[in-house]
Amino acid sequence: MIRKLSLISFLSILVPLACQAASTEQKQFAWSIVDNNAAPLAKIGDSIFYFGELGMQEFESTKLMKEVLEAAGFTVELGAAGMPTNLWARWGTGHPAVAIVSELDALPGGSQTPLEFSRKPLVAGAPGHMEGHNTHGGVAAAAAFAVKQTMQRYNIPGSVIISFGPAEEQIISRPYIVRAGYFKDLDAVIYLHIGDGFATGYGLANYASISAHFTFHGKTAHGAVDPWDAKDALDAVALMDVGVAYLRQQLHPTYRAHRVITNGGVQPNVIPDLAQAWWWVRDANMPDAKETFDKVVNIAQGAALMTGTTVEHRVIANAWPQLGMKAIAEAVQRNIEAVGMPQWSEEEQHFARGFQKSAGREVVGLKTAVTPFGARSQSYSSNDSGDVSWTVPAGLLAFPASVPGIQYHEWHAAITPTSTIAHKGMVAGAKVLAASLLDLLTEPELLQKARAEFEATTKASPYFAVLPADAKPPLDLNKATMELYRPQMRQFYLNEAPRLN
Numbered sequence: 001m002i003r004k005l006s007l008i009s010f011l012s013i014l015v016p017l018a019c020q021a022a023s024t025e026q027k028q029f030a031w032s033i034v035d036n037n038a039a040p041l042a043k044i045g046d047s048i049f050y051f052g053e054l055g056m057q058e059f060e061s062t063k064l065m066k067e068v069l070e071a072a073g074f075t076v077e078l079g080a081a082g083m084p085t086n087l088w089a090r091w092g093t094g095h096p097a098v099a100i101v102s103e104l105d106a107l108p109g110g111s112q113t114p115l116e117f118s119r120k121p122l123v124a125g126a127p128g129h130m131e132g133h134n135t136h137g138g139v140a141a142a143a144a145f146a147v148k149q150t151m152q153r154y155n156i157p158g159s160v161i162i163s164f165g166p167a168e169e170q171i172i173s174r175p176y177i178v179r180a181g182y183f184k185d186l187d188a189v190i191y192l193h194i195g196d197g198f199a200t201g202y203g204l205a206n207y208a209s210i211s212a213h214f215t216f217h218g219k220t221a222h223g224a225v226d227p228w229d230a231k232d233a234l235d236a237v238a239l240m241d242v243g244v245a246y247l248r249q250q251l252h253p254t255y256r257a258h259r260v261i262t263n264g265g266v267q268p269n270v271i272p273d274l275a276q277a278w279w280w281v282r283d284a285n286m287p288d289a290k291e292t293f294d295k296v297v298n299i300a301q302g303a304a305l306m307t308g309t310t311v312e313h314r315v316i317a318n319a320w321p322q323l324g325m326k327a328i329a330e331a332v333q334r335n336i337e338a339v340g341m342p343q344w345s346e347e348e349q350h351f352a353r354g355f356q357k358s359a360g361r362e363v364v365g366l367k368t369a370v371t372p373f374g375a376r377s378q379s380y381s382s383n384d385s386g387d388v389s390w391t392v393p394a395g396l397l398a399f400p401a402s403v404p405g406i407q408y409h410e411w412h413a414a415i416t417p418t419s420t421i422a423h424k425g426m427v428a429g430a431k432v433l434a435a436s437l438l439d440l441l442t443e444p445e446l447l448q449k450a451r452a453e454f455e456a457t458t459k460a461s462p463y464f465a466v467l468p469a470d471a472k473p474p475l476d477l478n479k480a481t482m483e484l485y486r487p488q489m490r491q492f493y494l495n496e497a498p499r500l501n
């Protein structure tokens, strides 16, 4: 009896140790794959940088990713959910099925010569990567490939998936991909984004938002000769603005509402029969954002009634706040701490300090310690991957590939996404991503814990689609801009064919 007991207690120590050891070995193997692919990983990111494609026009970027992933053994589908630049890649079969969720789009006016501190666009006026979404391609591909190789070597069952959704910068595509059912059969996802630190998080990471066009139709007339015959559509836009201004006092303190007038008529002596305002309404959670949005719709109808015009509104985009699961965040954090910050050279630190100084920011250099674990504060921005995180348990990963203090969406941020700083951060990010996906694939308890947390949260606040049932993705978004600049941008394409091996 005593012998039997001690055997059991011996085994109870040995078995978890053996599991843990296997897991460490698997991760070490995956990391060696990432290290071996540091050069193609960087080349993928750099190639996408020079494509500089705006949302819905990521044709070259997704073509490259398709070629890279197919050569690496993945099955790649382009065009899912009715969007030609929507990429869905898969390796393996069945469950657990885990996915990387990210994006590849650039921003208008972001063209900039890499490593130049002064404003020097590659092509004047052209779009460019002033947030660094180009780095996502290399990190996601290298991590997924390393996971695939590890699954093959260690006979780990399941599927690894990459989803690059179009047009994240205008928070467009994920509600459509969710609506098409792509995420509903997955066990977990990890949302990947560039950052200046190495961090994960849980809880609500950002804001809910709804963006819509309000178009008023009236009747034109001469502004001086017979204005009494007119129904002024611009008056309706102005009265809608006043109505929302009066509403503001009665809203939750967390709300945000902002707008531009996208059509205000042509010239003053022609009373506009057509006018349009583009509104964005946000809040800390989607039910409150939707409640405010419905009030704004009522105000638009009131403005139409006051002016004798008619109004139609079209939801352009919406996003639920990103929801991170604590169980997954804990696993990601362990991997962040195991991988650690990249070893920056003195030259890179010197460059970063010089960059911060030239951009008028605090001169602090690059971060040398990973971000401590804790619920990250909710930001006021939005990301359409939020809808994914209300459909499947999600983890969040920001990898350290940009310079602290340099704000995204300004041209300075396009100076470093092809630098060695970005490349080193990408390698570290791919390692943590690969290790975290392996955790999800090999630890059923982790998936169960994340699922229980997800069920509890979404039971308290169930997901609902904000997109109207008949909404279609705006495929012409940014088309004219890309057609204008792409011919000049082509001369900078790297024209290389990076391959993972």
Ligand SMILES: [Zn+2]
Pocket (backbone or CB within 6 Å): 131, 133, 168, 193
């Ligand atoms: Zn982004």
